[in-house]
Amino acid sequence: xxxxxxxxxxxxxLTFFGATFVVFALVFAxxxxxxxxxxxxxxxxESQRLALTERYHLDEGFFTQYGYYMKGLLTGDFGxxxxxxxxxxxxxxxxxxTARLALLALVIAAVIAISAGVFSALRRGGxxxxxxxxxxxxILAMPIVVIAPLAQLVFGIQLGWFPPxxxxxxxxxxxFLPALVLASSVLATQLRVTRTSVAENLRSDYVRTxxxxxxxxxxxxxxxxxxNSLIPVITxxxxxxxxxxxxxxxxxxxxxxxxxGFNLVRAIRTEDGPLVVGFVSVLVIVxxxxxxxxxxxxxxxxxxxxxx
Amino acid sequence: xxxxxxxxxxxxxxxxxxLAAGCGSGDSEESTATSNTVSxxxxxxxHLIPTNTTESNGAEVLASLFYPLVDFxxxxxPVEVAAESITPDKTNTTWTVKLKPGFTFHNGEPVIAQNYVxxxxxxxxxxxxQGGSYFFSSIAGYADLQSKDPDGEEGPQKAPDPKAKKLTGxxxxxxxxxxxxxxxxxxxxxxxLGYTVFxxxxxxxxxxxxxxxxxxxxxxxxxxxxxxxxxxxHDAQIQVEKVAxxxxxxxxxxGITWKIYQEDSAQYADLVAGNLDVQTQIPIESLASASAxxxxxxxxxPNSTFQFVGFPxxxxxxxxxxxxxxxxMAINRQEITDQVFLGSQTPATSFxxxxxxxxxxxxxxDNCKYDPxxxxxxxxxxxxxAELKITYNADGxxxxxxxxxCNQIKAALGVNCTGVGEPKFADLLTKVEKKExxxxxxxxxxxxxxxxxxxxxxxxxxxxxxxYYGYSNAxxxxxxxxxxxxxxxxxxxxxxxxxxxxxxxxxxVIPLRNAQNVFGYSENVTNVSVDLFQKVNLYEIERTx
Numbered sequence: 041x042x043x044x045x046x047x048x049x050x051x052x053x054l055t056f057f058g059a060t061f062v063v064f065a066l067v068f069a070x071x072x073x074x075x076x077x078x079x080x081x082x083x084x085x086e087s088q089r090l091a092l093t094e095r096y097h098l099d100e101g102f103f104t105q106y107g108y109y110m111k112g113l114l115t116g117d118f119g120x121x122x123x124x125x126x127x128x129x130x131x132x133x134x135x136x137x138t139a140r141l142a143l144l145a146l147v148i149a150a151v152i153a154i155s156a157g158v159f160s161a162l163r164r165g166g167x168x169x170x171x172x173x174x175x176x177x178x179i180l181a182m183p184i185v186v187i188a189p190l191a192q193l194v195f196g197i198q199l200g201w202f203p204p205x206x207x208x209x210x211x212x213x214x215x216f217l218p219a220l221v222l223a224s225s226v227l228a229t230q231l232r233v234t235r236t237s238v239a240e241n242l243r244s245d246y247v248r249t250x251x252x253x254x255x256x257x258x259x260x261x262x263x264x265x266x267x268n269s270l271i272p273v274i275t276x277x278x279x280x281x282x283x284x285x286x287x288x289x290x291x292x293x294x295x296x297x298x299x300x301g302f303n304l305v306r307a308i309r310t311e312d313g314p315l316v317v318g319f320v321s322v323l324v325i326v327x328x329x330x331x332x333x334x335x336x337x338x339x340x341x342x343x344x345x346x347x348x
Numbered sequence: 349x350x351x352x353x354x355x356x357x358x359x360x361x362x363x364x365x366x367l368a369a370g371c372g373s374g375d376s377e378e379s380t381a382t383s384n385t386v387s388x389x390x391x392x393x394x395h396l397i398p399t400n401t402t403e404s405n406g407a408e409v410l411a412s413l414f415y416p417l418v419d420f421x422x423x424x425x426p427v428e429v430a431a432e433s434i435t436p437d438k439t440n441t442t443w444t445v446k447l448k449p450g451f452t453f454h455n456g457e458p459v460i461a462q463n464y465v466x467x468x469x470x471x472x473x474x475x476x477x478q479g480g481s482y483f484f485s486s487i488a489g490y491a492d493l494q495s496k497d498p499d500g501e502e503g504p505q506k507a508p509d510p511k512a513k514k515l516t517g518x519x520x521x522x523x524x525x526x527x528x529x530x531x532x533x534x535x536x537x538x539x540x541l542g543y544t545v546f547x548x549x550x551x552x553x554x555x556x557x558x559x560x561x562x563x564x565x566x567x568x569x570x571x572x573x574x575x576x577x578x579x580x581x582h583d584a585q586i587q588v589e590k591v592a593x594x595x596x597x598x599x600x601x602x603g604i605t606w607k608i609y610q611e612d613s614a615q616y617a618d619l620v621a622g623n624l625d626v627q628t629q630i631p632i633e634s635l636a637s638a639s640a641x642x643x644x645x646x647x648x649x650p651n652s653t654f655q656f657v658g659f660p661x662x663x664x665x666x667x668x669x670x671x672x673x674x675x676x677m678a679i680n681r682q683e684i685t686d687q688v689f690l691g692s693q694t695p696a697t698s699f700x701x702x703x704x705x706x707x708x709x710x711x712x713x714d715n716c717k718y719d720p721x722x723x724x725x726x727x728x729x730x731x732x733x734a735e736l737k738i739t740y741n742a743d744g745x746x747x748x749x750x751x752x753x754c755n756q757i758k759a760a761l762g763v764n765c766t767g768v769g770e771p772k773f774a775d776l777l778t779k780v781e782k783k784e785x786x787x788x789x790x791x792x793x794x795x796x797x798x799x800x801x802x803x804x805x806x807x808x809x810x811x812x813x814x815x816y817y818g819y820s821n822a823x824x825x826x827x828x829x830x831x832x833x834x835x836x837x838x839x840x841x842x843x844x845x846x847x848x849x850x851x852x853x854x855x856x857v858i859p860l861r862n863a864q865n866v867f868g869y870s871e872n873v874t875n876v877s878v879d880l881f882q883k884v885n886l887y888e889i890e891r892t893x
Contacts, residue, residue: 205609
C-alpha cells in the first residue's frame with residue numbers, strides 16, 4: 041500500500057510538469073498580442089508597450105519564458121498577472137470559493153443520484169423508475185448554459201426563493217442554487233450508473249446466498265449490494281469532482297461567483313499565460329489527488345483489490 | 349485496514365465535504381438597509397491609479413474618490429471644480445491653474461500644486477507603463493520621458509532610460525498654482541483637464557521620488573467626497589464612505605458600494621431582484637424585457653460612443669470614393685437600430701458624436717441616407733468588388749448587427765457580403781497591420797474629453813492613434829491642427845467643422861450609430877442620471893427611504 045502511494049506520487053510529479061509544460065506551450069502558441077488584448081480597443085503608446093513587454097518578458101523566446109515561469113514556480117512564486125496582481129493572491133481568493141461550490145454540488149448530486157438510483161433499481165419498470173428515466177434524459181439534454189440562467193430567472197427572480205447571484209464569499213445558502221445547477225450536469229449519469237450497477241448486482245449469486253442465509257432483504261441491499269455497486273459510481277464521482285471544479289465556467293459567470301472558472305475565462309481572454317498556467321496547475325493537482333483517492337477508495341470498498 | 353469500515357469512511361468524507369463547503373461562509377448580508385448608502389454595479393477595474401485608468405469601471409470608482417480640476421456642465425463646457433481658475437496666456441501655450449484653498453486628501457494632507465505635478469510626472473514617465481500617459485503628450489518635454497527600443501521589439505538591445513524624469517512644462521509655482529507649458533498652442537486644453545488621469549496623488553502615494561508605494565492602489569487615497577472603506581476587495585466590491593466636512597459639493601448619500609460583476613446579465617438579475625441599486629449599462633439581451641421589469645426606472649441618456657466601419661486604404665478595391673459611398677447608402681441604419689438594438693442606439697449621420705460642441709446633424713448628407721437604387725447605380729458604375737467582408741471582434745456583441753448590415757448590402761448591391769468574426773480585437777488589429785484583406789473593419793470610439801478634436805484627431809488624422817485603416821489627408825490634418833492652435837474655442841470649432849466636411853466628401857469610414865446609456869435602478873434610489881462618460885452622477889443620487 042505505502043509503496044503504491046509513493047509510486048503514484050512520483051508519477052504525479054512527472055504528470056504535473058508535463059501538464060504545465062503543455063499548457064504553457066498552448067497558451068504561448070495562442071498568444072498574439074496580450075497587451076492589446078488587455079487594453080481592448082484602446083490604443084497603446086509605444087513606451088507603455090515597451091515597459092510592459094520588458095516586465096513580462098514578452099519579447100523572449102518560448103523556453104526563456106517557460107524558464108522564468110518555472111524558476112518562479114519552484115521558489116513558490118506564481119508570478120504576476122497582466123493587471124499586476126499577484127497570481128498567488130488570485131489563486132487564494134478563487135480556489136476556496138470554487139472548492140466549496142464543487143463539493144456542495146457533488147454532495148447534492150451523490151445523495152440524489154445514489155438514493156434515486158437504488159430505489160429505481162429495486163422497482164425496475166415501476167412508475168418511479170420511468171419518471172426518473174425521463175427526468176434524467178431531459179436534464180442530460182439541457183446544457184448548463186440553458187439551465188443556469190433559467191434557474192436564476194425562475195427561482196432567483198420570479199419566485200425569489202434563492203438570491204439570484206452569490207457574489208464573492210457567499211453563504212452556503214447563496215451557493216445552493218448554483219450548486220444545484222452544477223449538480224444537474226453530473227446527476228443524470230451518476231443516477232443511471234447506480235441504477236444499472238445495483239440492478240446487475242441484485243441478480244448475482246452472493247445476493248441469493250445472503251438471502252438463503254436468512255439475512256433481511258434490507259440488509260442485503262444496503263450492505264452487500266450497495267457496497268459492490270458503488271465502485272463504478274465512485275470512479276464517476278471522482279472524475280466529476282475535477283469536472284465540477286473546472287466546468288463551473290458558465291455557472292460561475294451566471295451567478296457571479298469569482299472562482300476558478302471566471303479567472304480562467306479572464307486569463308484566456310487577455311492571453312495572460314502565467315495566469316492560465318497558474319490556475320491549470322492547481323487544477324492538475326486536484327485531478328491527480330482525486331484520482332489517487334478514488335483508487336484508494338476501491339480498496340476500501342472491495343477487499344479483493346490490493347495495491348502493492 | 350481501510351477495508352474494514354467503508355461506511356465510516358464514506359460518512360466521514362461526506363462530513364468533511366460539508367464542513368469544507370460550509371466553513372468560511374462569511375455573512376454576506378452586511379445589511380445596508382438602515383444606512384444611507386447605494387450600490388452600483390461595475391466590472392473589475394483593471395487599475396485604480398488615475399494615470400493608469402482608461403476604462404470606464406476604474407474611472408467610475410475614481411470619480412467617487414477624487415475631486416477633478418474641471419467638470420462639464422449641461423452644454424459640455426468645462427467648469428472649474430477643484431480649481432479656482434484656469435487661464436491661458438495670449439498664445440494659449442502656457443496655462444495657469446489656481447487651486448481652491450482648504451482641500452485635503454483623505455489622510456489629512458493638504459492638496460497642493462506639487463501633488464498634481466508629481467502625479468502627472470509619474471503618469472507621463474514612459475517606463476512606468478501607464479495606460480493614460482498619452483494624455484500628457486501635449487505638455488512640453490513629454491518626448492524626453494519616453495524611450496525607444498533602438499533595434500525594434502525583436503532586437504537584443506534593451507531600450508535606454510529616457511533622457512528626463514520630469515516634464516519640463518510642469519511647474520508648481522507655489523502651493524496653489526500650477527503652471528503648464530504646452531508643446532503647441534491648444535485653446536481647448538481646459539476640457540482635457542477633466543479626464544481621470546489629471547487627478548492629484550498625495551505624498552503618501554510615493555515611497556520615493558517617482559516610485560509608487562507598494563499596496564497604494566488597493567487602498568487609494570484621494571481628494572474627493574468619498575474615501576475608501578477598507579481596501580479594494582478584488583472581484584467582489586469596493587466600498588467608499590463619505591468624507592466628513594468635505595469642502596466641495598457634498599453628495600446626498602453617505603457611501604457607495606461598488607459591486608463587481610463578471611457578467612452584465614448577472615448584474616441585471618441582481619438589479620431586478622432589488623439586490624443592486626444602479627446598473628449603468630443594461631445588456632442587449634435584457635433590453636426587450638427591461639421596460640416590463642423596471643417600468644420607468646429603465647432610462648436612456650446620451651453618451652459619447654460612436655460606432656462605425658472603416659475602409660482599409662491598403663485594399664485597392666475601396667480606393668474609388670463611389671464604392672465607399674455606395675456601401676454607405678446601401679445600409680439602412682434606422683432598421684438596424686430599431687430591430688437589432690431595440691432603440692438603444694440611434695443612427696449616426698455625422699463623423700463626431702452629438703455630445704460634443706460643434707456637432708452638426710447630418711454632415712454625411714446623402715452619403716448616409718438609405719438609397720438602395722442610387723447605391724446600386726454608383727456601385728455598378730465604379731465596378732465595385734463582387735465580394736465584401738465586414739470583420740469584427742467576436743468577443744463583443746457585434747455578430748447580430750454585422751450580419752444584418754451584410755444582408756442589407758447584399759439586398760441593395762447584389763454582391764456577396766459576409767461577416768467575419770476574429771476572436772479578439774487584438775487579432776483583428778494584427779491582420780490589419782499585416783495588410784491582410786479584411787474588408788470593412790468594425791470600430792468604435794468613446795471620447796476622452798468632450799471636444800470634436802477628440803474624434804477627429806485619433807480617428808482620422810494621419811498620425812491618429814486609432815486610425816487603423818490608414819486614412820491620410822494633408823488638408824484634413826492641417827485643419828485639425830489649426831483648430832487646436834486657434835485663439836478661441838469658437839474659432840477652433842469652425843476649423844474642425846471644415847475638417848469634418850472633408851470627411852463627408854471622402855468617406856474614409858461609414859458612420860453607423862451613436863450609442864446611449866441604457867441604465868436602470870432599483871426602487872431604493874431616485875435622482876439617478878448617467879453622464880456622457882457612463883458615470884452615475886454621485887452628487888445627485890439619493891435614497892428614497
